[in-house]
Amino acid sequence: MRFVFSAEDEAFRQEVRDFYTKELPSDWYGGYDERDEQHAFIESVRKKLSAKKWLTMSWPKEYGGLEAPISTQLIFAEESAYHRFYARDSGIGYLGPAIMRHGTPEQKERFLGPIARAEISFHQGFSEPDAGSDLAGLKTKATRDGDDFVISGTKLWGGHLQLSDYSFLLARSDPTAPKHKGITFFIIPAKTPGIRCEEFGNLGGGTQNIVYYDNCRVNAKECVIGEVNQGWYLATTLLNHERVVIEHAAANQRQLEELVTLWKAQGRDKKHDALHNVMRNKLAEIAIQIETCRMLAYRIGWLQSIGQAPTFEASEVKIFGSELTQRFAQVAIQVLGLYGQIDRHTALRKYVLANGRPEHYYRQQIMYSIVGGANEIQRGLIANKGLGLPRA
Ligand SMILES: Cc1cc2nc3c(=O)[nH]c(=O)nc-3n(C[C@H](O)[C@H](O)[C@H](O)COP(=O)(O)OP(=O)(O)OC[C@H]3O[C@@H](n4cnc5c(N)ncnc54)[C@H](O)[C@@H]3O)c2cc1C
Secondary structure (H helix, E strand, C coil), X not given: CCCCCCHHHHHHHHHHHHHHHHHCCCCCCCCHHHCCCCHHHHHHHHHHHHHCCCCCCCCCHHHCCCCCCHHHHHHHHHHHHHCCCCCCXXXXXXXXXXXXHHCCHHHHHHHHHHHHCCCCCEEEECCECCECCCHHHCCCEEEEECCEEEEEEXXXXXXXHHHCCEEEEEEECCCCCCCCCCEEEXXXXXXXXXXXXXXXXXXCCCEEEEEEEEEEEEEHHHHEECCCCEHHHHHHHHHHHHCCCCHHHHHHHHHHHHHHHHHHHXXXXXXXXXXXXXXXXXXXXXXXXXXXHHHHHHHHHHHHHCCCCCCHHHHHHHHHHHHHHHHHHHHHHHHXXXXXXXXXXXXXXXXXXXXXXHHHHHHHHHHHHCCCCCHHHHHXXXXXXXXXXXXX
């Protein structure tokens, strides 16, 4: 058993660090929810990453990738999260691999190059008002009409439609088929007549959409990915790619380092009363959990490197990582006391500590146990696939 990265891996890690140090402002706040205000800047940095082929380093060379080993991919993801840069979007992370596997030659030609060059972006329309965990219960309809499909329905949560070139979605194309059959996977232009979108804010400060598809007419040959009525199988491959593994460990590591630096700058490391001893122990506990999370994520990388496809193991990291972020959000606020609660956008901003990030994380962390498949669903998967217990 070896728990070390090679000298080449470490050299690559340094190269990625140097890149982010050079490209990002020293006071870069970053993070998922800042994408709207920072959109143009983020895209300019992503273009530089794509020129190095780092965004698609796992892809085959013929599609603009590097066929990089898993260790290199892990390092890039780890350093991007540590530097709070949202490098991997849905096109690169999971739609691209799905098109590679199921798309026609024309669709591969149309989408893969532009995705690899960070030229196009996507809105994800899977969840609906009454279909989230039970995604196969979706009601958006796709009705065949000659060479076209006519799509009608409502999608909830997927964000940034206005900034996207395309919407990829699941729709029910055969209402008479059993629930998991009769679903088709589409990629349609975001400006297709009949698409309308409303925005709403989430607790973390980001924006989500409710998107209405009102009799959107699209050409079947151009817009259906994979086989008609086989979209469910394509979507499950795609969702397996969506599960983020290393980001929680790396992002929390950065947050912990900043909190400890602040703790020392305030001279609190010299205090040994009951309060400070309790807080020190809480920080130490978080350090253990970050390390555990990192090891769970590395195990996924190891499984992939020996050609195995992780299933319940990815759910383990998803649960542990998201709940670690939630536990840490509580601890960070406790450590900072009342000052930890100040919103950096308010008039009290001069009293903000640690750049206001703990307060922001405290609001934002709630979503992590829901996005990418709710943790209860992931636990069911571990019970079934990991422990061999029957499905609930
Ligand atoms: C910030 C954010 C971003 C998102 N982005 C996107 C996006 O880009 N595209 C997209 O399509 N969707 C997106 N989603 C939607 C996300 O995938 C769903 O919220 C998620 O699948 C849960 O579905 P739901 O909200 O309908 O909750 P429900 O499925 O109604 O679940 C509600 C609660 O019941 C629990 N529950 C449900 N079923 C079971 C069960 N069988 N056993 C035990 N407990 C159960 C759940 O765990 C949860 O706690 C996003 C959500 C959020 C919060």
